[in-house]
Amino acid sequence: MSIRDSPLTDLQYFAVNIEHAEALAEEARRQGIKAQAITSLTAPKDREKFLGDYASGHLTFLASCGCLSVGFDAPHASVVLMCRPTKSLIVYLQQLGRVLRPSLGKKDALVLDFAGNVFAHGRVEDIKDIALDHGGVAPKGTGKPPIKLCPTSQKDRDGKVGCSALVPLFSSQCRHCGYLFGKQKATPTGQLQQATNNKAAIRQFFAVAKQQGKDKRWLYAKLHSLSNLTQSDFELYGTLRGYKKPKGWAYYQMQELKQRA
Secondary structure (H helix, E strand, O other), rough: OOOOOOOOOOOEEOOOOHHHHHHHHHHHHHHOEEEEEEEOOOHHHHHHHHHHHHHHOOOOOOEOOOOOOOOOOOOOOOOOEEOOOOHHHHHHHHHHHHOOOOOOOOOOOEEOOOOOHHHHHHHHOOOOOOOHOOOOOOOOOOOOEEEEEEOOOOOOOOOEEEOOOEEOOOOOOOOEEEEOOOOOOOOOOHHHHHHHHHHHHHHHHHHHHHHHOOHHHHHHHHOOOOOOOHHHHHHHHHHHHHOOHHHHHHHHHHHHHHHHH
């Protein structure tokens, strides 16, 4: 679908450089969109006219590198297209802010990130701290961790499909849907089936415990009633119990199990 056929209106593009901004505006005009680029080379009189036309609705497309990131107020703008990457959290938030301001009749806003900035800085609703004293780049030890996408195109070792949520890169499990990250280990078919059954049973134990008010001793006893327990079974149990380090707990449980065998 072309820009002209899109239902989106009042767009702002952030480009890599002046040539890129002008090329974006030219492509929009070629498709019949009323568009202009505003850069450091734009004459003050032309800039004032373009901004006035955008505010009045005579222009629906503005492209720039950074001229519109700050000091520009257009609350009616509802779509921003990020076509330039940035390492600065401040720049990222400033560009997002172009379409997050309330306006009469405006119900929502759309952010189209073609530069992968969301993977570097996170979703705007997840950002809590802003390092104003460091140009938007938090100093070492205080920055937000990089993130990754919970996949919807592959199953985890329990057969679960992801939910496409953004989670910290170091996560072993998606906090939204429970998807387990990591490669499926090669396991004989019989053992894999048993492990899958164990995990289903463990989840069922927790569901019953919640419904019937069973305590943790009952849960632990039910866990050890299962045969051929694996470390991932213990890890699932620890995760459902809310342990801070379910992997470590699972490791020691397996060691004890081997010693008793």
